[in-house]
Amino acid sequence: MAAESCQALEEAGTNAFRLASGSEGWVERLGGDVLISYKSEAALEELLSGLTRQGEKIGWMPGRIFTRFLPLKNAERIPAVLHSGDASLPLTWVVTEAGVCYEIDMAAGYSHGLFLDQRLNRAKLRALQPRRVLNTFAYTCSFSVVAALAGAETLSVDLSRKSLDRGRRNLRRNALDESGHRFLAEDALELLPRLDAVNERFDAIILDPPTFSRGANGRRWQVEDHFEDLLNAALEVAMPSCAILLSTNCKALDPGALERRARACAKGKRRAATYLQLGLPVDFPPGHGSSTLWMMLR
Ligand SMILES: C[S@@+](CC[C@H](N)C(=O)[O-])C[C@H]1O[C@@H](n2cnc3c(N)ncnc32)[C@H](O)[C@@H]1O
Structure with a gap:
């Protein structure tokens, strides 16, 4: 997403939004962390390098990166895993949207809590x-x-x-x-x-x-x-x-x-x-x- 759009959202009290979207996956910013949802290992690699490039451009890098495989069948859904960052930090934290607080829970299941x-x-x-x-x-x-x-x-x-x-x-x-x-x-x-x-x-x-x-x-x-x-x-x-x-x-x-x-x-x-x-x-x-x-x- 364009740097100006990220900045406008942050100024409106929102720190949970999509950073990137593609046919094989997407990247969500969730406060200080990100979640990458991906359909293949190649897509994950591409989204990770895109995140680094975008981070350099907008001057923001996530504290932790979580990743979540998107299976073809709902029955095969599993929770996200920590890819990088401090493993001792809690898996529950709060993000804001228009100044309203919502709890994110990476351990609760396939979905983290906020659509x-x-x-x-x-x-x-x-x-x-x-x-x-x-x-x-x-x-x-x-x-x-x-x-x-x-x-x-x-x-x-x-x-x-x-x-x-x-x-x-x-x-x-x-x-x-x-x-x-x-x-x-x-x-x-x-x-x-x-x-x-x-x-x-x-x-x-x-x-x-x-x-x-x-x-x-x-x-x-x-x-x-x-x-x-x-x-x-x-x-x-x-x-x-x-x-x-x-x-x-x-x-x-x-x-x-x-x-x-x-x-x-x-x-x-x-x-x-x-x-x-x-x-x-x-x-x-x-x-x-x-x-x-x-x-x-x-
Ligand atoms: C797509 S999510 C809804 C997302 C929600 N509107 C939001 O924006 O956060 C679907 C929800 O429907 C619930 N659900 C599924 N079948 C249901 C039913 N028959 N009656 C009530 N809830 C149901 C699931 O437990 C799940 O929490």
Whole structure:
């Protein structure tokens, strides 16, 4: 990434961003350290030498370099390993985005805790200043944190209790206590109709499901097949002027496809909406990062 873009991000209180992206891997700056994700040994070597060249240009070198192999199959995913730097330093540390603190944990599994491609969507949610936010597939609850900082009550839902515990820590890292913030370790698809049944309503909803998963009851979830079920269930708990973020990593669903599917759901539910494609942050070239779309009900 260009030196001026790195500097602009740092000046905005952000020290977690992509430094480089290629077809065979990418480099993320995570505070004082970096993570290189790579598909082959040749790609790793190239990304390492690119990092050295870029570091000389921008006058910044990482304290530690972690590396993570990107396997073809999700089942073969393993956590990152330390490639160079001080092995006695903790594997958990804090990065900032627009001045907001998020915990990185290199030992927690394949993902470190913060999806950097969602930076613009976190900023958008915060700017919307919603009152009641439903964050489904919440992971480490970064969307709940920005909503809470804007004064919202939040409900964060994820199958993984450990991820929600990390979300609780992210709230605390930002001097927020848990009052007004609920965390439910449940299947989001099963929970949505129950929220409707007890008349819970939200004025912002985050829908960022995985491409594939198995629900709590072993039910198979595939975003391409079940996207409409999820959005239709979310529309039942949406306030009249709710903002819904639709997001997916599934390559078959680009923002245009998301919008076509969302429009069909809105029509079926007789809800009027406008649609907003924010695109990707400056450090993500086309082809990298999630497809996302804001559906603004009105
Ligand atoms: C793509 S991540 C979400 C990232 C998150 N929105 C963020 O920006 O940090 C997907 C998350 O969905 C969770 N998950 C998978 N299937 C689920 C389900 N049926 N119900 C609730 N959570 C689920 C996983 O545990 C994982 O944390």
